[in-house]
């Protein structure tokens with residue numbers, strides 16, 4: 001695919017990828033002597049991280065979330081609990097106002113599942129956060145992929161894969177109705193000598209869809225962006241169709257450019273088919289970066305990190321992502337694709353997405369031990385800058401969603417070593433753009449464009 005010039009010359013974007021949890025993508029690394037993850041439940045760590053990410057001019061932090069333990073591996077949650085693999089997992093939203101209070105520009109992409117909460121409550125919380133962050137909030141729209149979460153909510157199992165996207169479609173109409181149409185322009189008067197708001201310009205939104213019924217007046221006054229910046233991460237056919245209709249940013253994850261390039265191309269094609277400008281959606285690829293003063297120093301650091309990986313924790317995560325129980329699977333056996341109600345891309349990454357590469361269970365466990373399914377870029381700042389540029393050019397992405405091995409060391413290295421190298425090459429911004437998160441990312445106003453950035457509505 002020929003990349004449009006605008007995307008080739010546009011600076012790379014960085015998001016930090018984190019979770020309000022002991023472990024996110026690198027199970028076992030919390031045991032490293034320099035790692036601060038054990039402080040995850042208290043604010044000082046998060047305030048330090050927020051300041052660091054803003055010093056590095058990161059566009060935002062993307063906070064992942066799950067609503068149940070990873071209990072596919074061995075049929076229970078013991079391995080996840082023992083290794084601390086995304087158990088415990090605390091509420092990500094509650095971190096946001098604190099981090100916003102010590103930053104000015106950093107955006108917050110917060111994961112929230114629409115499967116277990118009425119749209120009215122979801123819309124209210126995001127509007128509140130958009131106010132409290134002065135328009136820096138984004139929503140990573142997920143439908144969840146763990147049966148353990150469904151059981152926790154009183155259901156027998158999660159909805160079938162494509163039904164979850166059907167629910168999501170219905171749900172989006174309800175929440176965007178609240179955000180964009182309940183309070184009309186000019187509704188807020190805030191006139192000390194008279195009315196606060198004009199009742200004729202505040203209306204009840206009635207939505208009667210196949211899965212969602214709602215009659216509600218939005219309880220929040222219009223926030224700086226009204227609708228949070230919409231992020232999405234599905235790459236199955238149903239996931240792509242949903243992204244093509246709603247997403248402003250898309251997260252992708254895969255171990256190599258060979259896996260991601262066709263996936264990004266399918267997304268851009270789906271956008272075009274939906275009448276949107278294919279380059280209007282910003283795509284962020286999961287990656288982990290290990291840096292040193294030289295390539296050799298970085299390689300030593302990565303070898304040290306790998307010695308701390310908890311292989312059982314890695315397999316517990318992998319089993320949860322794929323819905324396949326890898327306990328007792330022969331470590332040298334080949335990983336094969338099966339279809340189930342978990343996310344589809346997670347298993348495709350190591351099977352049919354790259355027919356030229358066979359993965360054994362052991363190789364996949366080693367790979368996901370540092371940074372999950374994404375690639376690890378390791379070397380001096382110059383080596384990694386070359387690798388990121390080549391990866392971007394091979395895959396047609398806009399930026400990286402940066403997971404970590406050791407917290408905050410992985411990010412400190414990026415900010416102090418890599419960012420200056422990228423800036424010197426003109427590959428990274430030297431200052432934030434003004435305005436809300438949406439304006440910083442897209443530069444054309446604080447509000448979502450109905451029907452996407454092409455204006456095709």
Ligand SMILES: Cc1cc2nc3c(=O)[nH]c(=O)nc-3n(C[C@H](O)[C@H](O)[C@H](O)COP(=O)(O)O)c2cc1C
Pocket residue numbers: 063064065066111113141142143144145233234235236237238239240251252253286342343344345346401
């Ligand atoms: C980088 C990335 C991050 C994700 N983060 C979350 C998350 O925090 N919580 C969640 O429930 N799902 C998360 N997902 C899963 C997606 O929301 C989606 O369920 C998954 O990609 C499968 O979608 P698909 O079957 O359409 O490919 C993430 C996916 C990717 C690629």
